[in-house]
Amino acid sequence: AGKPKLHYFNGRGRMECIRWLLAAAGVEFEEKFIEQPEDLDKLRNDGSLMFQQVPMVEIDGMKLVQTRAILNYIATKYNLYGKDMKERALIDMYSEGVEDLGEMIMHLPLCPPDQKDAKIAQIKERTTNRYFPAFEKVLKNHGQDYLVGNKLSKADIHLVELLYYVEELDPSLLANFPLLKGLKARVSSLPAVKKFLQPGSQRKPPMDEKNLEEAKRIFRIK
Amino acid sequence: AGKPTLHYFNGRGRMECIRWLLAAAGVEFEEKFIEKPEDLDKLKNDGSLMFQQVPMVEIDGMKLVQTRAILNYIATKYNLYGKDMKERALIDMYSEGVADLGEMIMHFPLCPPAEKDAKLTLIREKTTNRYLPAFENVLKSHGQDYLVGNKLSRADIHLVELLYYVEELDPSLLANFPLLKALKARVSNIPAVKKFLQPGSQRKPPTDEKKIEEARKVFKF
Numbered sequence: 001a002g003k004p005k006l007h008y009f010n011g012r013g014r015m016e017c018i019r020w021l022l023a024a025a026g027v028e029f030e031e032k033f034i035e036q037p038e039d040l041d042k043l044r045n046d047g048s049l050m051f052q053q054v055p056m057v058e059i060d061g062m063k064l065v066q067t068r069a070i071l072n073y074i075a076t077k078y079n080l081y082g083k084d085m086k087e088r089a090l091i092d093m094y095s096e097g098v099e100d101l102g103e104m105i106m107h108l109p110l111c112p113p114d115q116k117d118a119k120i121a122q123i124k125e126r127t128t129n130r131y132f133p134a135f136e137k138v139l140k141n142h143g144q145d146y147l148v149g150n151k152l153s154k155a156d157i158h159l160v161e162l163l164y165y166v167e168e169l170d171p172s173l174l175a176n177f178p179l180l181k182g183l184k185a186r187v188s189s190l191p192a193v194k195k196f197l198q199p200g201s202q203r204k205p206p207m208d209e210k211n212l213e214e215a216k217r218i219f220r221i222k
Numbered sequence: 223a224g225k226p227t228l229h230y231f232n233g234r235g236r237m238e239c240i241r242w243l244l245a246a247a248g249v250e251f252e253e254k255f256i257e258k259p260e261d262l263d264k265l266k267n268d269g270s271l272m273f274q275q276v277p278m279v280e281i282d283g284m285k286l287v288q289t290r291a292i293l294n295y296i297a298t299k300y301n302l303y304g305k306d307m308k309e310r311a312l313i314d315m316y317s318e319g320v321a322d323l324g325e326m327i328m329h330f331p332l333c334p335p336a337e338k339d340a341k342l343t344l345i346r347e348k349t350t351n352r353y354l355p356a357f358e359n360v361l362k363s364h365g366q367d368y369l370v371g372n373k374l375s376r377a378d379i380h381l382v383e384l385l386y387y388v389e390e391l392d393p394s395l396l397a398n399f400p401l402l403k404a405l406k407a408r409v410s411n412i413p414a415v416k417k418f419l420q421p422g423s424q425r426k427p428p429t430d431e432k433k434i435e436e437a438r439k440v441f442k443f
Contacts, residue, residue: 050315050319050356051319051322051352051353051356052352060308062308062311062312064311064315065315066314066315066318066319067318068290068314068318069311069314069315069317069318070311072310072311072314073307073308073310073311073314076307076310077307085295085298085299086282086284086295088294088295088298089284089286089291089292089294089295090284092288092290092291092294092295093272093286093287093288093291095291096288096289096290096291097272097273097288100273130273130274131273134272134273
């Protein structure tokens with residue numbers, strides 16, 4: 001089988017967590033960027049997108065859509081999904097918490113200017129009062145290096161990705177969470193992740209105005 | 223181990239798909255309804271809710287939160303999650319498509335009156351042009367009785383639950399999807415599901431004004 005091929009626009013959006021997971025698993029992947037509305041139309045018309053949406057990943061002969069389906073498949077295949085169903089339940093629970101906060105942060109650039117301050121305040125509040133304390137506590141309770149089963153899993157990778165986004169928003173938000181900072185440093189120094197964090201990797205920069213305009217044009221968002 | 227205990231308010235919301243899955247798996251469960259804001263505060267304060275949210279399900283010594291984590295665990299435990307990772311990828315893909323349309327329908331009662339017509343039009347359009355054709359096409363292309371692996375999986379259960387909601391919204395939306403109608407009939411006839419569909423089961427009625435007010439009060443939104 002060849003390398004997985006990722007179909008998305010050239011930005012973070014809903015594909016970035018997939019790029020992170022593949023990179024952390026040490027899997028090389030190709031990207032086919034959707035640059036014009038017509039590129040998306042073509043994928044839709046040839047039946048490649050079950051629900052007419054991207055992300056889509058070609059892997060092992062399948063055209064997988066839906067972010068979670070793609071992540072679960074990759075995590076299972078590369079042994080980042082726990083050793084039994086109870087570990088997987090924890091990994092899912094933690095991954096979904098990361099996703100909830102990550103989704104709020106991802107949508108921030110789309111927020112109308114007059115609501116932006118309120119949204120940022122809400123994100124900061126949730127970060128420091130709800131999500132970070134929950135994850136810090138998991139690490140504190142068991143005293144291990146990773147969230148589940150004393151071993152790297154997709155939950156750690158998703159959380160560390162989120163920690164980078166929170167840091168972009170406001171580095172001070174991490175201040176009171178020493179174990180999360182420790183996890184971030186630990187995961188960031190894994191060779192595959194370290195490489196992904198270097199300039200020139202397939203990691204995507206923060207969403208700026210230009211990138212947002214491009215996404216709106218391609219996906220015909222008004 | 224005792225029966226799973228479900229913690230949520232007495233309405234569909236994000237727990238109903240969990241009730242459906244347990245019922246279809248033939249698993250008896252108990253429900254502890256959150257009836258007052260204080261009930262929710264109590265769960266939050268005693269550390270039962272990892273992210274301060276429900277649904278929460280006590281099962282096998284765990285207090286699981288997050289709908290998908292709960293569903294994945296139940297589906298794995300009761301063998302409704304395919305035979306290998308490729309089947310599971312399909313089941314996940316289909317389940318997520320169901321969740322996307324289901325979320326739109328779930329939020330519909332919260333829609334401001336002025337936007338209601340536009341929202342309903344959007345839901346109908348997505349139902350008949352995007353989601354139902356995709357699932358009809360899966361059944362048509364392999365000709366089997368269930369979506370994945372010729373065997374009942376959580377994907378069928380989630381889809382059939384959704385078909386009931388679509389039917390509540392407008393029964394005509396199902397008209398052009400004979401294979402989905404057949405799947406609905408087939409799954410509805412499985413003894414455990416048939417029982418759940420009877421009056422008096424733990425299935426919850428559609429969300430009405432009164433239920434929304436109750437939810438607003440309990441969850442303070």
